[in-house]
Amino acid sequence: MARQTHRVYSLEFKQQVVQETLEPGTSVSVVARRHDMNANVVFEWKRLYREGKLKLPGIEAARTSSTELLPVNVIDLPVPMPRPVQLAENESPSTAGNVPPSVCEIEVEIGKRRVRIRGLPLERAESFLQECLK
Incomplete structure (x- = not known):
């Protein structure tokens, strides 16, 4: 049975992909397809960015959470x-239901x-x- 390998991405590549998803009107799925990767990976990187665990050069993390x-x-x-x-x-205003x-x-x-x-x-x-x- 062939063993699947786990792809390892550089920090710079992760930052570039997350940066692309922050453009107005951009779909995470489209960005993921452009880079031939699973959209769930990109969503995970965006979550890390929102939590401040993945920094983008020159951009302050947009911290959001479900409790904000x-x-x-x-x-x-x-x-x-x-x-x-x-x-x-025989109808009064209170019984008319209007x-x-x-x-x-x-x-x-x-x-x-x-x-x-x-x-x-x-x-x-x-x-x-x-x-x-x-």
Whole structure:
């Protein structure tokens, strides 16, 4: 049975590959294919870089972790009121069920990128944010 060899990469090569992945719009998978290597290896090198264990010349490590907090601004927006509905004789306003659910807007800005989601029900927005920030 043929024994597979483990490739050893120089520090300079690792730094070059990680540097390529930091360019805006660059895919780790594309960079890995360009160098004929497994993307998981490149992801591992990026993790080491984020943790400060792989230094890039002239670049301060971008330390991030799953416990890092991001600033969040909550902005109250006016909710448009629905047009009045003609109630039946035996219906009261409390039983009509015409109250719209609370809606909100989420805006996330990271660097030059901004994502804005409008019109989400409040409960859906909360679960969406909790899922994203895990």
